[in-house]
Amino acid sequence: MTEEVIGREAAHAHLSRRNLLIGIALAGGAGIAYARQPAVANPVVPEKLFEAWVPPRFGRWDVISQSGVVLPPPDALSDRLYDNLVTRVYAAADRPPVMLLLAYNNAQDGVLQVHRPEFCYPVGGFELSETRDITFNAGGQSVPANIFTATAPNRVEQVAYFTRLGSSYPRKWSEQRLAVMRANLAGDIPDGMMMRVSALGIDRTQAQALLSDFSRQFIESANPRLQRLLLGRG
Known part of the structure; x- marks a missing residue:
């Protein structure tokens, strides 16, 4: 060789x-x-089961409609953004009706994230006031929340909401993205829950008291499994 x-x-x-x-x-x-x-830690909740968890009445409040609520805009990801999307309008004697929207997704991975109302309302033609920090108290827990005024030609709506991602309650879009990133780096894909409540025909000061009290009663009267999704327990 x-x-x-x-x-x-x-x-x-x-x-x-x-x-x-x-x-x-x-x-x-x-x-x-x-x-x-990262692993998905939370199972998908069947649509009918989720709806069954929403109380038709609690305290002095009764459901009077499922329509008239401003919805997130449709897009190419709509079918994947929300496993569950429920709207209700509640009424009680001597109080303005309150519109409720619940949006839940079992996996927030940085691509799919629950839309925040500050994005939804302008798409519907509303002008928004500055968003202000408030706090909801329910079930012995303080929940960071937001409130703003949405104005359209024939409608002025006072809107309050909170968003939970895993164990975080981000008030801003940047905080929401950061919460997802931190969870993903820790090896977890968190779930996402948003509760939005709103009312017409009142000012923001009146709305904050009304919507805070409504939210407390709703959460504390909700099915325990829905309550865990709202408060992030268990």
Whole structure:
């Protein structure tokens, strides 16, 4: 065997060993990445079951309609953004009707995230006031929430809401994205829940008192499983 042939075979063997080592390293990296891939921790809630958890009446409040509530705008991801989307209008004697929207998705992965009302209302032709921080108190828990005024030519709506992602209650879109990123880095894909309540024909001061009290009664009267989705317990 000539020296030239021996040299070619040696080079080929060296190349094969190098390719093998690269292949092993890549496979190991892929295995580690797969093992650290965030996991969906919360099951999908069937639509009819979720709706059954929403009380038709509580305290002095009764459902009078399921329409008339401003909805998130449709888009290419609508069918995936919300596992559950429920609207109700409640009425009580001597109080303005309150419109309720509940939106839930079992997996918030950075691509699919619950729309915030500050995005939905302008799409519907509303002009928004500055959003102000408030707090809902329910079930012995303080929940960070927001309130703003949405104005259209024939409608002025006082809107309050909170969004829960995993164990966080982000008040801003940037906080919401950060909460998802932190959960994903910790190996978790959190669920997302939004509760929005609103009323017509009153000012923001009146609305804050009305909507805060309504929200407290609604959460405390809700099915325990819906209450856990709202408050993030269990």
